[in-house]
Amino acid sequence: MATIYEVSALAGVSLSSVSRVLNDHEHVSEKTKKKVMAAMAELEYRPNSVARSLASSRSDSIGVLVSELHGPFFGDMLSSIELALRNAGKHAVITAGHSDEESEKEGLDFLIDRNCDALILLVDAMSDDDLITLSRKKIPFVILNRNIPEIRGNCFYLDNELGGYLAAKHLIECGHKDIAYISGPLSKQDSTERFTGHKKALIEAKIPFNKALFYEGDYLTQSGRDGINDFIKNKVLFTAVACANDEMASGAMRGARDNNIDIPSDCSIIGFDNAYFTEYLFPQLSTINNPIKAMAKMSTQWILKNVYKQKDLDIKNLFSPELIKRESVVKVLAGIKK
Structure with a gap:
């Protein structure tokens, strides 16, 4: 396989000139470009990333x-x-x-x-x-x-705060007051902001925040299921669940069905992210689009x-x-x- 050094020698130009041609540098004469291109064609040279970076100091x-x-x-x-x-x-x-x-x-x-x-x-x-x-x-x-x-x-x-707010506000506008919340890890900025937005909507609607209706998940499916089980174990009433992402929402749907809770007749659920699979769940999942x-x-x-x-x-x-x-x-x- 031909090298950039062979192209340089055959074209009769410097190594840096070859590199500038490879990188389509503006300060290259048409004469030099033609020499380099002819040498490359004759040697069947295929430039690699190292050669391209010689003049530009870029790895692309x-x-x-x-x-x-x-x-x-x-x-x-x-x-x-x-x-x-x-x-x-x-x-x-x-x-x-x-x-x-x-x-x-x-x-x-x-x-x-x-x-x-x-x-x-x-x-x-x-x-x-x-x-x-x-x-x-x-x-x-x-x-x-x-x-x-x-x-x-x-x-x-x-x-994210607005997203958490919109999710809770939608549930509230649908008449829900006993709203459970399954958050992501509160060590993460997006999770804490979504939870802040959720509480903001509750405050605006004068709905007291119930700690018994809060469960900290980890953004994975199983924690959504675990959250539902936790609410049921503690015998706390809820008619809706807001989840900090769609994976946990899908887990919450499974957890609800495990406990013979029908969605949405017995419990409404909303997620966050608008992941591709949300349209294929049954019922289709309401969510917050995260672009x-x-x-x-x-x-x-x-x-x-x-x-x-x-x-x-x-x-x-x-x-x-x-x-x-x-x-x-x-x-x-x-x-x-x-």
Whole structure:
């Protein structure tokens, strides 16, 4: 296989000139370009990423560090990032930190050592201070699903508090007052914000918050099921359940059926995220749309604009949730659901 050095020798130009041609650099004469292209054709040379980076000091790779890999939320996010980067001629290098501080820092070091041009981070365990310190270093990065005021311009995030509010408000407007809540881990920013929004809607409707109707889950399906079982074990009355994500909502639906609770006749359930499977549950799950695909794509546009200097890219940092009404929530009139 021919090398860039052989192309340089045959074309009679410097190695850096070959690299500039490979990177389509604007400061390359047409004469030099023709020589290099002719030599490449004669040698059947196929440029690799190392050769392309000689002049640009770019690897054309973006490091992506996420807290987890499982579940539709992360699948949608990663597929959106990979597609947007591939369409721009870039590649994603992906690793997971598993919501553990040491593992997230190891993943960060791994990506930096791989000479990634920029980083996309969705991390839970690393502190705000760690990320603010990282912002003072040379490597560009963006943060998904988290808002740190000191570096807000690098953050792409949902108004989670509004999302939690919209979910609870919908249940309240349907006549529910005994509303259970299954949260995600309260150590995570998005989870605490959704819970804050939920309580805000209760306060607005003058419905007292009942601690017995609260269960802290872990965003996984089983914890939704466990939450329902916990409410039933404690013999607490509820006519509706708001869940902090759709996976827990699907688990809650299973837990309800395990206890002969019909959905939505006996209990309304609403989720959060609008994962692809929500339309295939029975009944179809009411939920809050979380535009993670658009958010993930926007993070790549920030990189394309600020790292690769692509023009005419508008950047939006804050995204809004949207209520998706389906069949799992029904109205209550005079204590009877309709």
